[in-house]
Amino acid sequence: MDTLLCDELVQEIFNRLPPPSTPAVSLVCKRWRRLLRSSTTSLSLHFPPPYNPTTITSFSTFLTHHPYLSSLSLAGGAAEDPLIAAASSCPNLRRLRFWGTPITPSSLHTLSGYCIHLSSIAISISRPLSFNNWLPYFTSLKSLSIFITNSYTETNHNNNSEVKDSIFDHMGLSLESLSLCGILPGDYELSFLWNNCKKIKKLQFKSCESVGDYSSFSSFLKSLKDLQELELRTCRSIVDVILLKLAETCVSMESLLIYDGGSREGLLQFINRSKCRLKRLDVRLPLDLNNAHMLALSENLNFSGLACLRLQSCCLVTGEGLRSLGRTIANGLDELSLINCDVVERESGLLTSLGQILKRLRKLDLSYNHTLLDKELVSMLASCNNLVELKLRGCNRLTKTTLSSLVRSCKQLQFLDIMYCSRIEVEAVEWFLLNSPPLRRLEVEQSKLSEGAVKRASSKFIEIVS
């Protein structure tokens, strides 16, 4: 039969194998190995030491047998050799991630010569930082993700003032997405990025204590006409600078995420003054976000088009703030998350009134509100007739009562997560599966699935995620 199936048919089948079992196919026979290699476009590899001419050659040879490889993720490299070997063997790479030792500028320069089509790179680099001797050579690059690893050495500090002007300092890179992790005060070399990236749409900072050179950074923010998305994770000391600058100049931003480290005052000023028409706001700020922010959000009309509001562990927010914001954004709000926000458990009746205000809600996430009670949720669900997706993960107090109200009120519900809801038992899960017609996916522990539940799920093509 093997000879009956032509190459294209065998490859059709290979393309549908889940990634972990794909490599085994090449053990079947030489023809299959050839077919697999020529249909592979993406590989995640781990190339451990020892690195010597023999191992590196066989690694390169392996890669050259994949002529259509466009995405490569390489892990565990304790040296640059595997990366350079990989790059020289894969001229068609579009996307490269290298998790390992920091890459030197000269290796990056070499890399840019081998892989001229790279559009996305994720790498570590070390201090002293430099960009002008490699970044401009990646002419197709749209997305850059940099992890700055080592700590300072004395010599770096002394060189701070000597950022030399080179012909590349004002050349305009075409980067659209920039992600930076681990910036420290004194990383002035970043001004190369600030001076040359004018087209950024998505900007991410992670565990950054600084932005390097503040004056070039603020002109950078000012010049960003297309910024759509900003993410700040664990960046307490730079949140203020960024938000205040954006409040003054930015009108294009649609999505803002701030996790673990904000500033009460900075955030409030941003909310009061911003001219961005935010569509999505996602915050995890246990100590910094309070009621004043909620009220301010509801007063700035630029935010009235908010479609997605996600609050995680925001324990200072009260019902007054949420109701007031809810009334302003009721017409557009599609998705609401109040994850581990104790106001949900603390204020009886809050969910009911949110349900009445937010009639258009399609996605709701109330996960990890451990003491949320049936009666609170049920009276909210009575008004949420358009819900398509509901997550109740880890809500320990909820029982079968919640499930029966879902069947009654939410006739469009397709996705439900009741993982770790310890009081929802086997029999309740089976009953729900039997009575909820349009359900497409249910997340629940394997141990809560009776034989009847499994049978029903498979006959109705309901996907079970455990």
Place this chain on the structure above:
Amino acid sequence: MAAETGTPTTLTLKSNDDELFSVAESAAILSVTIRNMVEDGCAGGVIPLDNVDGKTLASVITYMNGISAIPADEEKKKSYRDKFLSDKDFETLADMVLAANYLNMSCLMDAVSAKIAQVMEKKSVGWVRRKFGIENDYTPEEEAAVKEEHKWTFEGVETDDDN
């Protein structure tokens, strides 16, 4: 095409072992191969399908009728396909992938390939060789080298930037 007359047109298909099947034209034209014949006006008499045997053709026609009875709802169609393939053994699936390819029916082709992949996923290399009738053409040294390459394929989940 005679579709405007009101009575549904029926086509007669002939398998390579000379079985005859009647099928509504509206269902049969899911096959691009048959649709082309209809459009070219050469579907009048019996349509011979030289690469499909009677048993497989019967299955394919069941599928054609079933799927064309479902209105334009991709979810329901997918459900039907999953159910249709759920009780087919490996040999039948292999015949169907060939038939779907010959008849140029992309939706059946996709579904059957996915089903074969799903069956293969959990099986040993030896099982796959037996089922596909493949002889192992590796020398022990070559086989060892392929296994060596597998050490590089990284099975960890790619770390995403979220959280």
